Amino acid sequence: MLVWSRPGRMLIWAVFALLFGVLFLAPLAVILLSSLAEQWNGVLPSGLTIEHYSNVVRGAAWNAVNASLITGFLASALALVSGTWAALALRVQDATLARVLGVLFFIPSAVPSVSVGLGLLVAFSHPPLLLNGTIAIVMVAHFVLISAFTFGNVSAGLARLSPDFEQVASSLGARPAYRLWHVTLPLLAPYLVAAFGLSFALSMGELGATVMVYPPGWVTLPVSIFSLTDRGDVFAGAALTMVLVAVTLVLLLGLERVAGRQTRS
Amino acid sequence: MSVPAFTGSNVMDVDAAKIRGAGSNVHFDKVSVAYGAHVVLHPLTLDIAPGEILAMIGPSGSGKTTALRAVAGFVRPASGRIRIGATDVTDLPPYERGLGMVVQNYALFPHMRVEDNVAFGLRAQGADKALIGERVKDSLATVGMSGFSKRYPRELSGGQQQRVAIARALAVRPRVLLLDEPLSALDAQIRRNMVEEIAKLHRDLPGLTILYVTHDQTEALTLADKIAIMRDGRVSSHGPTAELYRRPPNRFTAEFLGRANLLPVTVAEGAAGPKGLATAKLGDAVLAGVARGEKPGDKTLLCIRPQHLSLTGDEEHTNRIVGTLREVHWQGELTHLVLDVDGTPVRVSATRLPVSLPERGSAMPLFFTPGDTSLVPEDVRG
Numbered sequence: 211m212l213v214w215s216r217p218g219r220m221l222i223w224a225v226f227a228l229l230f231g232v233l234f235l236a237p238l239a240v241i242l243l244s245s246l247a248e249q250w251n252g253v254l255p256s257g258l259t260i261e262h263y264s265n266v267v268r269g270a271a272w273n274a275v276n277a278s279l280i281t282g283f284l285a286s287a288l289a290l291v292s293g294t295w296a297a298l299a300l301r302v303q304d305a306t307l308a309r310v311l312g313v314l315f316f317i318p319s320a321v322p323s324v325s326v327g328l329g330l331l332v333a334f335s336h337p338p339l340l341l342n343g344t345i346a347i348v349m350v351a352h353f354v355l356i357s358a359f360t361f362g363n364v365s366a367g368l369a370r371l372s373p374d375f376e377q378v379a380s381s382l383g384a385r386p387a388y389r390l391w392h393v394t395l396p397l398l399a400p401y402l403v404a405a406f407g408l409s410f411a412l413s414m415g416e417l418g419a420t421v422m423v424y425p426p427g428w429v430t431l432p433v434s435i436f437s438l439t440d441r442g443d444v445f446a447g448a449a450l451t452m453v454l455v456a457v458t459l460v461l462l463l464g465l466e467r468v469a470g471r472q473t474r475s
Numbered sequence: 476m477s478v479p480a481f482t483g484s485n486v487m488d489v490d491a492a493k494i495r496g497a498g499s500n501v502h503f504d505k506v507s508v509a510y511g512a513h514v515v516l517h518p519l520t521l522d523i524a525p526g527e528i529l530a531m532i533g534p535s536g537s538g539k540t541t542a543l544r545a546v547a548g549f550v551r552p553a554s555g556r557i558r559i560g561a562t563d564v565t566d567l568p569p570y571e572r573g574l575g576m577v578v579q580n581y582a583l584f585p586h587m588r589v590e591d592n593v594a595f596g597l598r599a600q601g602a603d604k605a606l607i608g609e610r611v612k613d614s615l616a617t618v619g620m621s622g623f624s625k626r627y628p629r630e631l632s633g634g635q636q637q638r639v640a641i642a643r644a645l646a647v648r649p650r651v652l653l654l655d656e657p658l659s660a661l662d663a664q665i666r667r668n669m670v671e672e673i674a675k676l677h678r679d680l681p682g683l684t685i686l687y688v689t690h691d692q693t694e695a696l697t698l699a700d701k702i703a704i705m706r707d708g709r710v711s712s713h714g715p716t717a718e719l720y721r722r723p724p725n726r727f728t729a730e731f732l733g734r735a736n737l738l739p740v741t742v743a744e745g746a747a748g749p750k751g752l753a754t755a756k757l758g759d760a761v762l763a764g765v766a767r768g769e770k771p772g773d774k775t776l777l778c779i780r781p782q783h784l785s786l787t788g789d790e791e792h793t794n795r796i797v798g799t800l801r802e803v804h805w806q807g808e809l810t811h812l813v814l815d816v817d818g819t820p821v822r823v824s825a826t827r828l829p830v831s832l833p834e835r836g837s838a839m840p841l842f843f844t845p846g847d848t849s850l851v852p853e854d855v856r857g
Contacts, residue, residue: 374582378640380569381547381576382596382647389570392595396586 238455244448262449271450274434275457278414281345281430285352286360286409290402292353293360297368298394312365319358327351327422343425351419356409363408367401403469407462414458431457498525498684499560499650501546506555508541516541517708518555523651523701528677528685530695530716532731533705542705543653543688548572559650570599575644579656581636583628589615589639590624596647614642617676634665641676645683654687658694670697692732696720704728722765722849729778729851736784736821737776737851738796742769752845758817762794763845767852776851781811781824783847792842796821800839803832814839 213219245262247255296315300308318326330351334341341347375397379389395402417432424433431454438447501523508516516538523529531539544550546557548569556565564572575596583592590611597607615621618638628636637657644652657673658666674697677683689695695702696716703713704727712719712728723729726737740755745766753766755777764777785792798814798821812823823841833839 372580372582374578374580375584377547377549377569378576378578378582378643379584379595379599380549381572381574381653382599382643383570383573384595384599385570388599392599393584397584399586 241448241451241455244445245452247445250445262445263453266446266449266453271434271453274429274431274450275453277428278431278454279457281348281352281428282410282413285349285356285413286406288349288353289357289360289409290364290406293357293362293405294364294395294398294402296361297364298390300365301368312361315361316358318354323351323355323416323418324422326354327419330354330419331423342423345425345428347423348420348425348428348430351423352413352416355416355419356412359408359412360405363401363405364398367398371397400469403465407465407469410465411458411462414454498527498682500525500558501529501651501684501686502558503542503545504556504558506542506545506552506557508538508545508550509553514553515708516545516552519710520555521703521710521713523684523686525684526682527700528687528698530687530689530699530702531705532689532692532695532702533711534690534731536707537705538708539688539690539703539705540655541708543655543686546572546651546686547574547576547653573647573650574653575647575649575651576653576655577637577640577644577657579659581628581633581640581660583636583639583643585628587627588624589620589626589628589631592628592639593624593643593646595643600647610646610648614646615639617645617679618642632665633661634669637661637669638672641673645680649683651684651686654685654689656689657687658689658691666691666694670694674698696733702732704731706731722767723778723851724767726776726851726853729776729849734781734822734824736779736781736819738779738816738819738821739853740764740775740777740850742766742771742773742775742850745770750846753850755850757796760796762796762848764794764848764850765846766850769850774853776853778849778851779821779843779847781822783843784821784823785842786823786825786829786839788840788842791844794843794845794848795840797838797840800833800835800837802835812839814841816841 213222243255244250246258246260248257248259248261249255293315296311300311303311330347331342333339334347334350341350371394375393376389379393384392415432416430417436420430421433421436424430429437431450435447435450435454438444438450503519503521505518505520506516507514507518515536519538519542521529531542533539541550545552546559546564548564548567552565556563558564559572559574583589584595587595593611593614594607597610602610611624612621615624618641620635620638620642623631623635623639628639631639637660640657654673658669661669670693677685677698685698687695687698699716701714702716702719704711704719706727711731712724714724719728720732723732723735729735729737738757740757740762743754743756743761745753745768751766752763753769754761754763755775756762757777762777769775788795796816798816800812800814801820802811802813804811804813809824809826810828812825814821814823821841
């Protein structure tokens with residue numbers, strides 16, 4: 211314990227509560243209130259309604275939820291496979307090469323997502339790689355942006371995994387594929403679940419690259435929210451934001467439970 | 476649930492007979508291992524006979540674990556060949572070498588129950604279900620863990636986990652069992668029990684060849700038929716356990732394998748008589764010790780184990796030296812005395828002390844039997 215005195219601990223709790231309230235809760239509370247506001251001209255809304263929710267549900271909201279969920283699942287799954295593969299492959303490489311390739315993996319996360327979108331748009335607008343205007347380019351954009359995080363998570367898990375497990379498995383006669391499937395991946399499972407959850411959350415909230423590349427008919431939740439607020443329909447945008455938060459939260463809580471079970475075993 | 480000890484002859488009827496004779500010899504033929512320019516194992520030539528327990532002991536970084544890992548296939552020798560039985564395994568991957576391995580932290584797969592851990596190797600090798608069931612049952616019985624098959628590793632104590640790790644290695648009927656500091660993670664009491672139980676296991680499975688890497692000399696002395704003492708990537712000495720303890724070939728071996736008092740002496744007369752005793756001078760004292768070919772005038776070391784020094788003389792304890800008492804440490808079963816003999820500290824382990832010990836700083840005679848000593852050359856590197 212860093213602070214022993216009771217008043218000191220209370221002070222720290224108060225500072226924490228203030229920061230958490232202002233930085234995390236207040237924006238969410240404002241969005242929640244906006245999504246339920248009839249009118250909002252003063253300090254607080256002048257009346258509450260669920261009309262914005264019924265409007266977005268009647269509108270294209272479910273298509274956007276679908277687009278976001280499918281994009282999130284596919285891009286995260288792809289990122290998980292490739293990130294795991296890369297982490298496993300780099301583990302047995304020369305340390306310098308592993309470090310260089312590891313850094314390369316992280317470059318997309320350091321570039322503005324709009325630039326990533328623009329780059330993909332330019333790169334995939336001509337044959338033979340003509341993806342512009344397809345759903346695939348949205349998947350690719352999300353994959354590029356989130357794969358560094360899956361790679362990082364799985365690499366961290368591998369670094370903590372004692373080589374003894376795999377070596378004992380090999381000495382007992384397990385070939386590499388059998389060992390990977392029955393020993394390495396199960397032991398990495400908590401990290402894989404966490405990597406998938408993080409990738410999925412990032413994908414659900416991705417806007418910058420998506421807005422550059424999305425085709426008609428594949429409008430994700432963040433793009434819908436952006437369009438609504440851009441048109442001045444802030445209350446509908448807020449309602450859709452709450453839908454995004456709820457869907458993401460439910461999925462992440464589900465993954466958290468799975469990860470918890472894996473960790474306990 | 477209490478854990479029965481490793482089974483004895485009763486389990487032999489069930490399973491051990493099937494494992495008997497399964498062991499192969501291991502042959503290191505000038506095996507060296509290097510990481511870049513750094514040589515961690517200098518050319519090593521060594522044989523482990525079928526059914527033999529060879530303990531490799533040595534300080535950290537001496538190359539003992541590297542040698543074991545070379546047998547397992549986890550490090551590739553820079554030169555030399557390794558044969559297990561008639562097979563040259565140097566270029567074989569670990570999963571084709573037919574070994575069993577037990578490591579310090581057990582490495583039981585935490586997501587599998589005990590029975591699945593034990594069955595792992597057989598399943599990986601595609602054995603049929605009936606055989607797997609039979610082997611799992613027998614292997615767990617061999618280590619006295621039959622009642623724990625449905626548990627997860629986290630539900631077992633350290634000692635129990637180590638038994639399961641041994642059962643898992645035995646289940647595949649290994650040609651050689653590799654034990655890499657298997658008891659290091661256990662506390663002292665459990666470690667003592669486990670050493671005795673592994674010794675018993677080997678009595679029940681005499682055909683099993685074991686390469687046992689440890690830094691604990693007690694484990695090596697209790698278990699091994701032969702010991703290889705490693706130092707700086709080389710074998711400093713190698714031989715039958717008792718022989719190496721009684722007649723250490725160099726100072727390092729004498730000091731690493733048990734405690735040793737090494738008195739600098741000058742040989743007066745070379746070996747003579749049926750016991751091969753030489754006489755040597757330590758100051759004014761003339762002492763007899765077991766020689767290894769020294770000539771008169773050679774400067775060498777007289778090795779005496781602390782428990783072989785007596786505080787009283789008789790017709791057997793004919794060698795006599797006098798030292799100055801410096802320290803007395805009572806440790807329950809034993810009392811350790813430290814004396815200064817001609818500038819060399821000499822340790823005595825006594826089970827019984829005279830009624831009155833001299834004061835610290837007083838002169839005190841020590842007696843020992845010539846046959847319990849050995850002349851040891853100074854600073855010989857393997």
